[in-house]
Amino acid sequence: MDAAGGKPHRPFISAKESIFLTMDKQMMAEEIYKLAHWNGEVRMRSGATSDNYVDPYRFESDPRLMGAIAWEMSTFVPVGTQVLAGLELGGIPLVTVLSLETRLPAVFVRLKAQQYGTGRVAEGAEISGKRVCVVKDIVSTGMQVLQSVNDLRAAGANVTDVVCVIEQDPEGRRNIEAAGLRFHALFTLEELTRIGLGGEEGKPNMEE
Known part of the structure; x- marks a missing residue:
């Protein structure tokens, strides 16, 4: 949406002109889940563990999926945006x-400045x-985003x-919005899981 809450905005390009192949959100969710859902316990950045995890590098290494994701995410970029900032590491290919x-134009954001190169x-x-x-x-807790x-x-x-592509935990949205930022996610982890498992109510959020 734009800053005034208007229609979604794709700054410069139409569907016909997109360099990427597109798919609907239902199909996209099914493909992400099939390709990237991880079975087994995984330790998160926060230190917590989860048995419902999506490996972002699996879907980020698939060119067809990434093209569709980019097309959908472009609707979230507000009118007037001048630079896109991808966060290390998963935000860089996105x-x-x-x-x-x-x-x-894009900028690539390190977790911390290095003592070499430009610094x-x-x-x-x-x-x-x-x-x-x-x-x-x-996005899970949103703490890395806020830093x-x-x-x-x-x-x-x-x-x-x-x-972001996936809102893993509602806490992340709450923390980010509490800091005065607008937050947009293609899917929550809950809806991605429902769709991936073939639930009848597994419909993506088309309002974002």
């Missing part, structure tokens, strides 16, 4: 295809004074929105 889809936490396009939309693969937003703001960026 922001690359989303940059191709929207024709907006910057954000590599790529200039962000000082620019309106920036953050791109992430999966990266703080880093981007410290570098002069005006960060307004966060977009």
Whole structure:
């Protein structure tokens, strides 16, 4: 949606002109689940464990899926966005295809600045004074997102929105929105799981 709550916005490109093949959200959810759902207990970044986990690198390495994801995520990019910021590591391939889809420049955000090279936490396009939309693969607690937003703001960026493929935990949305940011997810983990398991009520959220 745009800042005024208007229609979804694809900045420069029409469906006919997209360089990517598209699929509907139902099919996309089924494909993501089939390809990337992990059976077995997994330790999360927060230290907690989960037996319902989606491996983002499985769907991010599939060009057909990534094209469809980029097309759908482009509807979340607000009018007036000047730079897309992908967060290390899973946000990097996403922001690359989303940059191709929207024709907006990208910046790649490190977890922390390194003591070599440029020493910057954000590599790529200039962000000082620019309106920036953050791109992430999966959001759980949202703490990494908020740290990266703080880093981007410290570098002069005006960060307004966060977009992701999967909202793993509602806590992440609450934390991000409490910080004054708009949050958009293609799927919640719950709806992705329902669709993947073939539940009758497994319909994606078409309102985002």
